[in-house]
Amino acid sequence: MKLDKKQVKHLANLAKLELSAEELEIYADQLTDVLGFVEKINKLDLEKIKESLTGVDGSDTVPPRPDQAEESNPEVIQQACQLENNYLVAPNVFDK
Amino acid sequence: MFLINNMDIKKLTIDKIQAAYKAGDYSCLELTKEYLKAIHADETNAFISINDHVLDEAKQADQLLGTDQATPLTGVPIAVKDIILVKDQKSTGGSKILSNYIASYTATAVQRLKDAGMVILGKTNCDEFAMGSSNENSHFGPVLNPHDVSRVPGGSSGGSAAAIAANLTPIALGTDTGGSIRQPASFCGITGVKPSYGRVSRYGSMSMTSSLDQIGPMANSVKDTAYILQVMAGFDPKDATSLKTKSNDYLNILEQDPKKLIIGIPKEYFSDNIQVDTKQAIEQQIEKLKSQGFEIKEVSLSYTDYALAAYYLLMPAEVSSNLARYDGLLYGLEANKDLSLDEWYKTVRSTGFGAESKRRIMLGAYILSAGYYDAYYKKAQKIRTLIKADFAKVFKEVDILLTPATPSTAFKLGDKVNDPVQMYLSDVFTVSANVAGICGLVLPVARDANDLPIGMQLLADSQQEEKLFSLGNYIENLK
Numbered sequence: 033m034k035l036d037k038k039q040v041k042h043l044a045n046l047a048k049l050e051l052s053a054e055e056l057e058i059y060a061d062q063l064t065d066v067l068g069f070v071e072k073i074n075k076l077d078l079e080k081i082k083e084s085l086t087g088v089d090g091s092d093t094v095p096p097r098p099d100q101a102e103e104s105n106p107e108v109i110q111q112a113c114q115l116e117n118n119y120l121v122a123p124n125v126f127d128k
Numbered sequence: 129m130f131l132i133n134n135m136d137i138k139k140l141t142i143d144k145i146q147a148a149y150k151a152g153d154y155s156c157l158e159l160t161k162e163y164l165k166a167i168h169a170d171e172t173n174a175f176i177s178i179n180d181h182v183l184d185e186a187k188q189a190d191q192l193l194g195t196d197q198a199t200p201l202t203g204v205p206i207a208v209k210d211i212i213l214v215k216d217q218k219s220t221g222g223s224k225i226l227s228n229y230i231a232s233y234t235a236t237a238v239q240r241l242k243d244a245g246m247v248i249l250g251k252t253n254c255d256e257f258a259m260g261s262s263n264e265n266s267h268f269g270p271v272l273n274p275h276d277v278s279r280v281p282g283g284s285s286g287g288s289a290a291a292i293a294a295n296l297t298p299i300a301l302g303t304d305t306g307g308s309i310r311q312p313a314s315f316c317g318i319t320g321v322k323p324s325y326g327r328v329s330r331y332g333s334m335s336m337t338s339s340l341d342q343i344g345p346m347a348n349s350v351k352d353t354a355y356i357l358q359v360m361a362g363f364d365p366k367d368a369t370s371l372k373t374k375s376n377d378y379l380n381i382l383e384q385d386p387k388k389l390i391i392g393i394p395k396e397y398f399s400d401n402i403q404v405d406t407k408q409a410i411e412q413q414i415e416k417l418k419s420q421g422f423e424i425k426e427v428s429l430s431y432t433d434y435a436l437a438a439y440y441l442l443m444p445a446e447v448s449s450n451l452a453r454y455d456g457l458l459y460g461l462e463a464n465k466d467l468s469l470d471e472w473y474k475t476v477r478s479t480g481f482g483a484e485s486k487r488r489i490m491l492g493a494y495i496l497s498a499g500y501y502d503a504y505y506k507k508a509q510k511i512r513t514l515i516k517a518d519f520a521k522v523f524k525e526v527d528i529l530l531t532p533a534t535p536s537t538a539f540k541l542g543d544k545v546n547d548p549v550q551m552y553l554s555d556v557f558t559v560s561a562n563v564a565g566i567c568g569l570v571l572p573v574a575r576d577a578n579d580l581p582i583g584m585q586l587l588a589d590s591q592q593e594e595k596l597f598s599l600g601n602y603i604e605n606l607k
Contacts, residue, residue, distance in 0.1 A: 083509035087565015
């Protein structure tokens, strides 16, 4: 699968990254190489195989904790870009 | 150069340190100061930051030593990979995007070691968010291999491995997602363990690939990795993937005869693509064990060839989701406040992430895209099933697998930096263990023609770490 610069630009946009013309070219080649490498998985017949989400089977882990509301910890947001009364102030979502 | 006031800090182990404390050879404060001196003189770039409170911690440890509150780890210095959080200390993950981030809590694994009395020297350099095999992807510059500074220390826990090899710390923590503890341990000639998935809590370790990441110990001896894992391991309510089952007594097992362990040699790990010196060194080890009376069987792991391909689908997919949190709003790099939200995100992420992170994020975005999810991600999950079954079958026949740790010894800085696939191939022997969730240990066994360390890998089934320690300790003492 050969990725072209236009596709890389689209991926960059999805990933919220801005790439220079030079970067687009480099990534197009490198991502094509990596996709070429992983292509070997298509040699296997996987039709009847079940998927595994992790290495462990889940029988040795606890169920999800109950969903309980907790007081937020202001300490973890003290490094936010902008705070007002312990609320995070985000940049404008819509253009002014 | 390390012999000051009769204090030799070369290749120190926990037992040696405790014996020195007991004999009154030096205090924890004196030892800590000696390490700090060595860190300041370091030319390998192994550390990103020093713990400002380390001397206070050392003084506290000195007060505990000799009392009934002391543990075997009290007063033992440790360095922590900068991807693992330690409260009130800078935790950058090797990234520009977090270059000024101060952690607001401590990882469970670190907290348990601190509670046991360990003294944190500082945070070690690593590839950005643990993504790399050479430590060349760090915003804070590459780490140099202490055995040959023109070569890489391996990655992503390159700073932790180099710090031990350069005698800047006796113990370090790393993280291993595809080989990030074992490959640098091999390149730097030290010992490192990737615990079974879920054995150690991931709480407070910056997530890279949540279904594969594990924190693990790195040290100068197998016994030291056992000491550290014993304390770190165990269920943590803050990590839903941590295992409920209590871990075995790793230290007790070291006293037992490992000869009842049946050793398997997976033939797929001995192809012609391995450096000749490495292959010979591992084969010599196998012969040595045979002559010692071990039962050794050739086995086959037929899907080995597909593990790295599956890894390079699973990992970027999870990376693209996990790294979405770095948007510069709650913490980290900021942009001009007059920008729109979209421009803000793009500015922060484009300037904050390095090349490898961007590559993997985009790859993940591609793999998870509509139409490609079934073609790539789902198939990779199915290959994970096949690889797990492969190991499960083999572990019915043998107790432990013995393989080379890496196809070659440490390569030159810059050699593979522009060729991602070549770089990825240096993890070809380590990555299966992560995909299958099993545990692995790497220890140094020989040197190549350039006098570079050659590492050997032992693999055991999930939650069978004691087998790694038992055989590893035996091999270490056989030399």
